[in-house]
Amino acid sequence: MKPPVSEPIAAPIAARVHGELFAAVALAIGVFVLYWPSATVEFVRLDDWQYVVDNPLVRSPSWQGVARVFSEVRKPSTVDGYYQPLTMASLMLDGMLSGPDAPSPFVFRLTNVFWHALASIAVMLILREAVGGIWIPLVCAALFAAHPVQVESVAWISQRKTVLSGFLALSATWGYLRYRRTNQTGWMIAATGLFALAVLSKPTTVLIPLTWPLLDRWPLRMNSNWRALSPVLAIMVVAGFVAWLSQAGSGAAVATPRLSRVAPVALAAIGQYAGNLLWPMELSPYREIRGITGWSDPMVIGAAIGLVVLFVTAWCLRKRAPAAWVALICFLMFLAPAVGIVRFDETIVADRFLYLPIVFALLPIAAIASWSGRQSPRHAGWAAALTACFIIPLGALNRAQQGVWQDSLALWTHVASVCPHMIKAQYELAVIKLELGMPEQALTHAQNTLYPDNTNSQHHFVYGRALIETGDDVNGEKMVKFALSLGLGPQEPWAHMALARVNILRKDAAAARDCITRAQATGDVDASEYAVLADAAWRKANLADFAVELYDMAIARGGPEIIWRWNRGGALEQAGRDNDALAAYDDVLGEFGRARALPPPEFVQARTALARRIAASQPTTQPGDEPRDDGK
16 A cells, blocks of 8 residues: 655645636636637638538538448548548537527637647647747747637637647647656556547547657656657558548648759748738638749748758757757658648648747747746746737737637738638639629629639629629629539539529510529529529519519528518519408417517508508598498
8 A cells, every 4th residue: 555645745746727718717717708709609601611511521510420421431421621520529518508590699709718828738738848938939829829820720710620639739748748757657558648639630640640759858858759659640640541542632732842842832832821920911721822833932042041041050059059950850741741742721821820830939949938937037027028029919800800800801801911812712703793783892702703714603603793783784694604614513502593694684584584493403492592593583573463473482491580570571562462462461470479579660651551542542431321221
């Protein structure tokens, strides 16, 4: 039987635990306060629909759905991209909490903030193992949490994979450091399990164990235990193969391995990442690196010089200041997949790729602050205070960057300002402004997508829609039909609905009905599309009976939308079916009464005017005017 722990030993342990707990709670509260604006905004048109809004597995979560996302290795059926089953399961849990009828972005966004808070605590624990103390690790973890480059990973719902895998990978790293400090096998088992969960959340975390032997050199100053690492390395091999399979299935383009082509772009990307860390004034989920074709580009030359200087300096100081050398190698190692070797969409520089590398950039800062503290406790206070001074401006920039993600219009307007030549940004703005009822502005953006020899059917389709919305039906119809000839895939039903609108404006209900039939035959059509056509038939084409028919379609598919039912009454009134219109109005007003809410005044006025007209049209009789029976 082991003797009880004596008070002189137990007291420091208890103080350590209490200090860590207090710091963790304070850090988590700070993260939630800082990122609260991100938790209160809507879904954005950047994968949120694919991951959540239109994803049947997330909207209607089930154990069968969980089994499905884990079994779809090569090509997931509901999302584009690589194998990330744990991330999808996490989103499905949020879908269950949010409810299937109308998913709440608040639940999904708040969960992202939650995982970021836990990741920040893991950073604090790693730095505590590295340099000791509590204040320096806490302040550096706060820098990790508040840096504006983290906004993209936290505010963007589809980046659940980044914050979730980040927490798991960082926790695995902390577990490994604890194992090496204590030589307790349980910590290594925990680190291995957390690493396996991390790669199930995001495959790029497969590189995290490669940093552990470097951490053996500093801060642990030990020789690496490769035998203990063998299970982790085996998981790395399997996870790397799965990542390659899923990435190949997603259609991501692998860059040409010729050094003359890859290296200049990679250097320019590294320079941009360094700039985003040191001067985070113009961050964006997309960023163009245009015209980087060789070594003579000024951006490439500057990045190459800077990288050589860093390497030489870190190498020369590797014995006196090993933290800088370890940090540089780990930073570049983890950033390598995001500098051009694998192309992600239309960008190779994005803030989300810095989520984990920034941790290693904090190592020299923590080491310098800790060294100052060892020289004098007074210096430690000044070092922590000086480091903390950066949190205030970073927090202000963080809040400003969160404003970029408040809605789809703000997001893509920002991307277009950073990347004025990016076709994707112009296309998204055209679609958004069409939805917001700004067809003239949408037309300008749509025109910007039609570069020479453009054969993208979606771009031609949105341009045709904008032409139709601005009154150019002839050219709009030609453009939509051209888009159909190129092949619109899932967007084909909407193209037929756009052609139906053209025929409605021409007062050709039969042709419009034929287009609607083709739309229904090629896929599902949102209820709101029927309502849009109904509005055009009622307000612009004076096809009242056809408008009633279209409103009925919208209501049957989209539920009891009050404005659709009220407009249906207006179409009935226009068709001369006053009694049916009055019944439709009374039905809507009755719903307001059952909900104990006041209807809009214009609703009451329209219903009252119709009732008076109906009353005025009824035959009236006066007393004594009754027909008499003359007996004839």
